[in-house]
Amino acid sequence: MAKALKITLRRSRIGWTPAHREILRGLGLRRIGQTVIRPDRPETRGMVKKVDYLVDVEEVASGEAAPAAGAGGTSR
Numbered sequence: 001m002a003k004a005l006k007i008t009l010r011r012s013r014i015g016w017t018p019a020h021r022e023i024l025r026g027l028g029l030r031r032i033g034q035t036v037i038r039p040d041r042p043e044t045r046g047m048v049k050k051v052d053y054l055v056d057v058e059e060v061a062s063g064e065a066a067p068a069a070g071a072g073g074t075s076r
Contacts, residue, residue, distance in 0.1 A: 003040040006047060006058040009033065016054070023047050024054065 005008045009012045009029040027047055038044045040059065048057055 002062045008035040008056045011054045062073045
């Protein structure tokens with residue numbers, strides 16, 4: 001089973017450098033408390049390392065990472 005990273009935005013991106021805000025956007029993080037699952041790859045780890053003071057990271061198995069089918073929610 002491949003590994004994945006569970007990344008949660010814990011602090012506001014307001015007031016930080018534009019490059020770090022773009023990294024958060026690239027990871028798919030928009031709101032405080034939002035969590036995303038990303039593959040455990042060197043590119044992802046490098047992005048997380050740049051903004052480690054803003055996020056919490058946890059390793060999970062990729063099978064755990066998949067959301068339940070039909071989980072609902074609205075798309076914008």
